[in-house]
Amino acid sequence: MGNENKLINGWLMLHIALCLTFIFAPIAGSFVFSLNSDRFPSLPLGEFSLDWYRAIWNDPLVWSGFGNTVIVGLIVAVIATILGFGGAYTDYRYNFFGKSFYLALALLPPTIPVVIMGLAMLAFLSRIQLSGSTISVVIAHGVMCSPFAMAIIRLRLSQMDPDLEAAAWNLGGNEWATLRHVIIPFTRPAIFAALFITMAVSFDEFAVAWFVSGLNETLPVKILGFLQGQVSPRINAIGSLAFLSTMTLIVLAQLLLRNPNEGSK
Amino acid sequence: MMKRPSLFSLVLAMPLLVWQLAFFLFPLLFLIAISFWTVKMFQMQPDLSFANWQRILTRGVFWDAYLRTMILATSAAVLTSAIAFPASYAISFKLSERAKRWMIFVLIIPFFTSYLVRVYSWQVFLTDAGIINAALGHIGLGPYPMLNNTFGTLVGMVTLCLPLVILLQTFSLNFVNRDLIEAAHNLRCGRLRTVASVVVPSAKVGLVIAALFAFILSFGDFVSPLYLGGGNPPTLSIMITDITKSGQQWPRAAVVAIMMIATLMTVAFAAITYAYKERGK
Numbered sequence: 040m041g042n043e044n045k046l047i048n049g050w051l052m053l054h055i056a057l058c059l060t061f062i063f064a065p066i067a068g069s070f071v072f073s074l075n076s077d078r079f080p081s082l083p084l085g086e087f088s089l090d091w092y093r094a095i096w097n098d099p100l101v102w103s104g105f106g107n108t109v110i111v112g113l114i115v116a117v118i119a120t121i122l123g124f125g126g127a128y129t130d131y132r133y134n135f136f137g138k139s140f141y142l143a144l145a146l147l148p149p150t151i152p153v154v155i156m157g158l159a160m161l162a163f164l165s166r167i168q169l170s171g172s173t174i175s176v177v178i179a180h181g182v183m184c185s186p187f188a189m190a191i192i193r194l195r196l197s198q199m200d201p202d203l204e205a206a207a208w209n210l211g212g213n214e215w216a217t218l219r220h221v222i223i224p225f226t227r228p229a230i231f232a233a234l235f236i237t238m239a240v241s242f243d244e245f246a247v248a249w250f251v252s253g254l255n256e257t258l259p260v261k262i263l264g265f266l267q268g269q270v271s272p273r274i275n276a277i278g279s280l281a282f283l284s285t286m287t288l289i290v291l292a293q294l295l296l297r298n299p300n301e302g303s304k
Numbered sequence: 305m306m307k308r309p310s311l312f313s314l315v316l317a318m319p320l321l322v323w324q325l326a327f328f329l330f331p332l333l334f335l336i337a338i339s340f341w342t343v344k345m346f347q348m349q350p351d352l353s354f355a356n357w358q359r360i361l362t363r364g365v366f367w368d369a370y371l372r373t374m375i376l377a378t379s380a381a382v383l384t385s386a387i388a389f390p391a392s393y394a395i396s397f398k399l400s401e402r403a404k405r406w407m408i409f410v411l412i413i414p415f416f417t418s419y420l421v422r423v424y425s426w427q428v429f430l431t432d433a434g435i436i437n438a439a440l441g442h443i444g445l446g447p448y449p450m451l452n453n454t455f456g457t458l459v460g461m462v463t464l465c466l467p468l469v470i471l472l473q474t475f476s477l478n479f480v481n482r483d484l485i486e487a488a489h490n491l492r493c494g495r496l497r498t499v500a501s502v503v504v505p506s507a508k509v510g511l512v513i514a515a516l517f518a519f520i521l522s523f524g525d526f527v528s529p530l531y532l533g534g535g536n537p538p539t540l541s542i543m544i545t546d547i548t549k550s551g552q553q554w555p556r557a558a559v560v561a562i563m564m565i566a567t568l569m570t571v572a573f574a575a576i577t578y579a580y581k582e583r584g585k
Contacts, residue, residue, distance in 0.1 A: 051394035065425035082438035129317040152524020163331035278421030
């Protein structure tokens with residue numbers, strides 16, 4: 040550009056570094072605290088210890104919460120991805136009266152504050168005798184996760200050559216066959232990415248789950264309980280493990296999206 | 305092309321529509337309905353009573369919380385946007401394509417960490433005997449109260465919003481026409497003036513939308529005000545959780561929730577109108 044100023048550039052890079060420090064300080068802190076013997080970590084840090092991991096390993100409540108989280112996450116991922124696929128294909132392929140209403144309904148849930156979603160879900164689900172069950176968490180998370188699945192798959196569909204579908208029809212494939220042999224193979228990486236991402240979103244969602252789950256608490260709801268009770272570094276240990284498993288899902292999703300030709304023929 | 309929707313199109317389009325109608329739109333409408341219901345003997349009963357509305361809207365406590373929540377969310381949106389902009393500017397204009405992609409990936413990571421765990425971690429950093437005050441103590445400063453006050457709440461809200469705002473700002477800055485900046489430089493427009501009168505106006509829509517998202521997220525957040533701000537006096541979201549969890553007064557919580565949604569819709573509409581307004585009118 041010929042209009043660079045080392046001082047300003049250096050200052051800007053420092054600013055990026057500060058922002059990243061601020062964003063990642065609590066995440067890194069949680070890792071460090073989880074491996075620290077102190078109940079109230081401060082400077083200087085206490086000794087290295089695995090006590091908090093041992094504590095959660097031996098806590099049956101943590102295990103039941105973990106079980107609920109995994110079950111809910113798996114079911115939600117499948118439901119949200121199926122719903123999202125249908126929505127994405129509908130948006131890609133069709134124009135119809137009320138399409139903007141359809142899209143708004145499909146994509147708006149993440150913008151509604153979670154306390155309001157939680158209250159609305161609780162009031163509605165308890166009216167139809169479903170609140171306090173694992174199903175109610177699945178229903179609520181299905182609403183909240185399907186927009187993410189839809190966005191991911193829609194993005195992939197927009198990379199598809201529009202002639203591809205037409206070619207399949209010309210070759211005598213009906214819509215179902217085209218869906219099965221052209222569309223689904225083409226979007227397969229995005230479908231898997233959507234499965235992983237929606238599972239990750241469900242794993243971390245605590246607010247709506249807290250409102251509707253009753254006694255069948257998921258792990259994040261348990262953490263909320265720990266927060267309300269006494270200070271407990273067990274949160275750091277759970278958080279660190281949850282972070283590692285979520286990151287595994289994200290990296291898998293990322294790898295799938297980066298090599299879009301793998302997995303499809 | 306098609307007059308009647310085919311079975312194929314219905315099979316694909318309907319599941320999402322039905323699910324979101326039944327479990328998203330309907331619960332929200334139901335929320336409006338129960339705001340007119342009454343509670344007798346710990347049971348909600350269908351009714352058409354304005355008592356809940358009257359009770360909430362005539363309380364000073366509600367309006368105090370409303371004002372507090374508005375100020376907090378506005379501060380968080382302005383603060384986050386101001387902190388984010390130099391970073392987004394640098395990412396968009398100063399980094400190589402490769403570094404840009406990496407930065408975007410790094411900024412997506414926080415979305416998949418538990419917000420609760422991060423807030424708990426901030427508690428450890430910010431207490432009077434915590435990491436930051438201990439560090440400050442070594443150089444003879446503090447301790448400063450950083451927890452259970454507005455500072456704590458804002459730290460939490462900025463933590464929640466900053467990655468999203470940097471990402472949205474970066475995407476909108478990426479669309480700014482590079483030739484315009486070159487032209488401004490050739491016309492001897494200063495660096496800061498180029499940013500203020502060329503870059504910011506070109507990216508206005510994205511910048512406003514980013515601030516709007518920060519406002520929406522902070523407005524509805526109950527975790528930071530509760531666990532970093534102390535929760536007392538309450539914000540609107542804390543009010544909702546308190547009312548809901550402490551008994552059967554869901555209709556009153558519904559009134560608070562509807563007021564929140566109405567506010568968010570108004571703010572969103574105003575922000576989007578402002579974002580798309582032509583300059584110089």
